[in-house]
Amino acid sequence: MKKAKKFFKVIAFISVLLFFAGPASLLSQTAEEEKKQEPAINNLTQAKTDAQTKEEQEKAEARKAAAQAFAEAQAKAEQQKAEALKVRDAEAAKYEVVLKTYSLKYISVMEFMSAAKFYVLDYSGSENALTVRIHRMNIPAFEDLLKKLDVEKRNIQFQVHTIVASKDEEPPGPYKDALKNETREITNKDLKRVLDEMKGLWSFKHYWLDSPSFLVVKDGSGANFFKLVSSRDLVMDIRNVQVRGDEPGKRIISVGEIQLSQEMTGGGRSKLIETNEITFKEKGYLVVGVSGFHSGWSGLALILVISAEIK
Numbered sequence: 001m002k003k004a005k006k007f008f009k010v011i012a013f014i015s016v017l018l019f020f021a022g023p024a025s026l027l028s029q030t031a032e033e034e035k036k037q038e039p040a041i042n043n044l045t046q047a048k049t050d051a052q053t054k055e056e057q058e059k060a061e062a063r064k065a066a067a068q069a070f071a072e073a074q075a076k077a078e079q080q081k082a083e084a085l086k087v088r089d090a091e092a093a094k095y096e097v098v099l100k101t102y103s104l105k106y107i108s109v110m111e112f113m114s115a116a117k118f119y120v121l122d123y124s125g126s127e128n129a130l131t132v133r134i135h136r137m138n139i140p141a142f143e144d145l146l147k148k149l150d151v152e153k154r155n156i157q158f159q160v161h162t163i164v165a166s167k168d169e170e171p172p173g174p175y176k177d178a179l180k181n182e183t184r185e186i187t188n189k190d191l192k193r194v195l196d197e198m199k200g201l202w203s204f205k206h207y208w209l210d211s212p213s214f215l216v217v218k219d220g221s222g223a224n225f226f227k228l229v230s231s232r233d234l235v236m237d238i239r240n241v242q243v244r245g246d247e248p249g250k251r252i253i254s255v256g257e258i259q260l261s262q263e264m265t266g267g268g269r270s271k272l273i274e275t276n277e278i279t280f281k282e283k284g285y286l287v288v289g290v291s292g293f294h295s296g297w298s299g300l301a302l303i304l305v306i307s308a309e310i311k
Contacts (some may be wrong), residue, residue, distance in 0.1 A: 094137035097121065101131045102143075107150045111220075116145050153218040154243055155311040156253055160213040161191060162230050162260075163303040165204040171297065178297075183209045190285045194305055198287065202301070210234075216311070219243045232293065232302075233263040234272075243310060244279075253280040253308040258288055260304050270294060273304050280308040 104112065109125035117123075119142040120132040134142060171178055186192040186209070198204060213228040213236075221241050228234040240256025257276050261269040273289035280286050288304040 094135065096136045097133055098136050098139065099131065099133055100139070101129060102146060104128050104130055104150055106152050107220075112146065112149055115149060116142060119145070153220055156217050156219060156241055156243065157309045157311055158215040158217065158238065159307045159309070160215060160228060160236065161303075161305040162210045162213075162228060162232075162234055163195070163305065164208040164210075164232075165198070165202070165301045165303055166206045166297070166299055167203050167301075168299050169205055171206075178208070179206065181208060183207045190307070191305060194285050194287060195303075198290075198303065202290070204301070217241050219310075232295075235261050235263060235269065237261075248310075249282060251282045251310055253282065253310070254278075255280070258304075258306070260289070260291075260302075262293055264294070272302060280306070283307060283309050 104125075105128075108127070109123075109130050112130070113120075113123055113125075119138045120134045123130060123132045125131060132142070186195060186207075195204075195207065210228070210230040210232075213226065213230075215224070215226045215236070215238065217224045217238060219242060222239060224238045224241070226236050226238075228236055237257070237259040238255060239258075240254075242254045243251055244254055245251040255278055257274070258278065259271065259275075260273040261271050263269055270293075272291040272293055275288055278286070278288070285305055285307045288306050291302050291304075292298075293300070293302045
């Protein structure tokens with residue numbers, strides 16, 4: 001009986017051991033499985049962490065780019081605004097009215113302002129000083145014109161030849177003695193060339209040359225009046241003389257008007273030749289006109305030849 005009880009106790013003990021040994025084995029297997037899965041879990045966790053880090057980094061970079069773009073746009077807007085204000089101020093400055101005074105050396109106030117009046121609002125001046133009210137934007141053009149016009153005036157020497165010519169072979173009886181004073185030889189080659197051309201055109205047979213008259217006028221001068229070296233009481237008006245060009249030998253002398261008149265015994269003048277807006281080549285000879293004049297010999301012609309030289 002005692003042996004039987006002892007046997008059952010052993011059996012019960014073994015059963016208890018087997019009962020607890022089963023779960024322990026299962027726990028051991030689970031731990032091993034978890035240990036095997038641990039690298040994969042770690043990798044998954046790391047990948048998740050990396051993905052979150054990358055996402056946060058991309059968000060940060062996007063925020064930074066957006067902030068930079070906003071800052072650049074704001075800076076550009078400020079720059080455009082500053083440039084617009086600068087343009088506005090520059091435009092306003094153009095129309096600012098300025099009071100300026102200039103000293104004139106060679107040109108009178110009235111003479112200069114006749115050419116420059118379109119640039120100024122108002123002006124006043126004495127003989128050598130000019131004060132103007134002018135828009136700022138017109139100052140460069142105004143001063144450039146002043147620089148061109150306020151220069152020492154060049155002298156222009158006109159050499160004037162008055163020549164009496166006749167197409168008659170023989171003068172009328174009372175004037176036959178005039179042939180004694182006829183000009184037989186013309187030493188001035190340029191003048192001779194001009195008269196030879198006239199002879200072919202007009203068939204002149206005889207010439208009587210007056211002594212040449214030398215008239216000096218200023219470049220840009222208005223009216224000039226002279227009495228010529230002639231026994232026929234000839235006078236001349238030359239108006240609005242200007243030099244065009246700067247290269248010596250190629251310059252042109254422009255004359256607004258040339259008028260040749262003969263003073264009458266009882267007073268007054270008889271206009272013989274009048275021409276307007278003509279030009280001379282420097283040192284060239286020009287036949288200005290051919291005219292009749294008051295004399296007892298009705299067949300005579302008066303020829304006016306002029307040359308001009310810039311001194």
